[in-house]
Amino acid sequence: MEIRVVTIFPEFFAGPLDVSLVGKARSDGLLDVRLIDLRRWGRGVHRQVDDAPFGGGAGMVMMVEPLAEALEPLAGTHRVLLTPAGSPLTQATLDRWAALPALTLVCGRYEGVDERVAEHFIDEEVSLGDYVLLGGEVAALAIIEGVTRLLPGVVGNPQSVVTESFRDGLLEEPQYTRPADFRGWTVPEVLLSGDHGRIAAWRLEQRRRRTAARRPDLLDPDR
Ligand code: JCQ
Numbered sequence: 001m002e003i004r005v006v007t008i009f010p011e012f013f014a015g016p017l018d019v020s021l022v023g024k025a026r027s028d029g030l031l032d033v034r035l036i037d038l039r040r041w042g043r044g045v046h047r048q049v050d051d052a053p054f055g056g057g058a059g060m061v062m063m064v065e066p067l068a069e070a071l072e073p074l075a076g077t078h079r080v081l082l083t084p085a086g087s088p089l090t091q092a093t094l095d096r097w098a099a100l101p102a103l104t105l106v107c108g109r110y111e112g113v114d115e116r117v118a119e120h121f122i123d124e125e126v127s128l129g130d131y132v133l134l135g136g137e138v139a140a141l142a143i144i145e146g147v148t149r150l151l152p153g154v155v156g157n158p159q160s161v162v163t164e165s166f167r168d169g170l171l172e173e174p175q176y177t178r179p180a181d182f183r184g185w186t187v188p189e190v191l192l193s194g195d196h197g198r199i200a201a202w203r204l205e206q207r208r209r210r211t212a213a214r215r216p217d218l219l220d221p222d223r
Helices: 010-018 020-027 064-074 091-098 115-121 137-148 164-169 196-214
Strands: 002-007 032-037 078-088 102-107 124-127
Touching: 002 010, 002 064, 002 137, 010 020, 010 032, 010 137, 020 137, 064 102, 064 115, 078 115, 078 137, 091 137, 102 137
Parallel strands: 002 032, 002 102, 078 102, 078 124
Antiparallel strands: none
């Protein structure tokens, strides 16, 4: 799979792309990440890519020309803009993108991007969640990780690729490993019982309780 990242900070990606399973997927030839420096198409000696908003207001807006020139040749790849104003990114989104031959991630900055970019050069706008970052770079890295672990041959055991926390729409149950007693904090007795029926029932109950407490939205079919 090819993932292109359009950014004014290509150096942001050097560390994260070299380590862990993303680094391994790249050196194994399963993933090809291309960093595209938007300033290549910037205006003037300062390679400017932002300008003041029409209508007034605080902050700067990313200009249409540099993004148009960067993104027009990438028509045919699925072009995604990372923005807090996008649709929420879900595991289903990542499953869909992991099946594509090529994905382009566009990192927004400043107060936003000229709407004509979104209208003419972007296929989908997504958000990582209801908070604001300085730019889309961290969101792009999250997407690269989420997609990479779904690529065939990246994660050793295909079972563990089953979208863990979203299995049946419930959060995962608590997990424990040795020692069974750490400072008097013990592992639930049922997990040491060897009774697989009781263990399965306990795990399901834990998942339901945890989901109700932390993510009631997942239990409400109307949301
Ligand atoms: C992504 N959740 C939050 C910040 C403007 C495109 O315009 C902007 C993009 C950003 C960076 O992305 C986020 C974000 N998902 O903040 C401001």
